[in-house]
Amino acid sequence: MSQAPARRTVLQGAALVGAAGLGAVACSPSGKTASPVPTEPVALGAASDVPVGGAKLYREQRLLVSQPTKGQYKCFGAACTHQGCVLDKIDKREGGHCPCHGSRFDVTTGAVLQGPATQPLPEVPVKVEGGKLIAG
Numbered sequence: 001m002s003q004a005p006a007r008r009t010v011l012q013g014a015a016l017v018g019a020a021g022l023g024a025v026a027c028s029p030s031g032k033t034a035s036p037v038p039t040e041p042v043a044l045g046a047a048s049d050v051p052v053g054g055a056k057l058y059r060e061q062r063l064l065v066s067q068p069t070k071g072q073y074k075c076f077g078a079a080c081t082h083q084g085c086v087l088d089k090i091d092k093r094e095g096g097h098c099p100c101h102g103s104r105f106d107v108t109t110g111a112v113l114q115g116p117a118t119q120p121l122p123e124v125p126v127k128v129e130g131g132k133l134i135a136g
């Protein structure tokens with residue numbers, strides 16, 4: 001008798017893990033459940049990799065960096081605010097694209113250009129040190 005509630009709890013937990021697992025597969029090949037923004041500084045490599053007037057996606061770090069004007073960098077979490085999939089490409093005209101349900105985001109402001117996402121991408125501090133980008 002006393003084991004029935006425990007079993008139900010285990011089954012509910014398994015269902016939650018299953019749902020989270022699906023999200024992890026879709027969102028992070030590493031299977032890590034990462035925060036939408038870094039909790040410590042993240043080195044992203046050469047600042048010159050980010051084109052002026054364009055942006056670069058760092059899928060592994062779940063970040064994107066844009067350079068709207070020369071020397072001005074903007075960084076955002078690249079996990080879609082709809083259900084957490086990591087953006088898969090950046091198009092100059094169409095912005096950052098989410099492969100799961102088609103949301104698009106402005107890479108210079110993080111704003112939603114097309115739903116179903118309704119919340120902007122979270123901005124992350126970014127700086128250049130010795131020609132390298134450091135986010136977080």
Ligand code: FES
Nearest residue numbers: 080082083098101
């Ligand atoms: S998770 Fe990005 S549009 Fe749904």
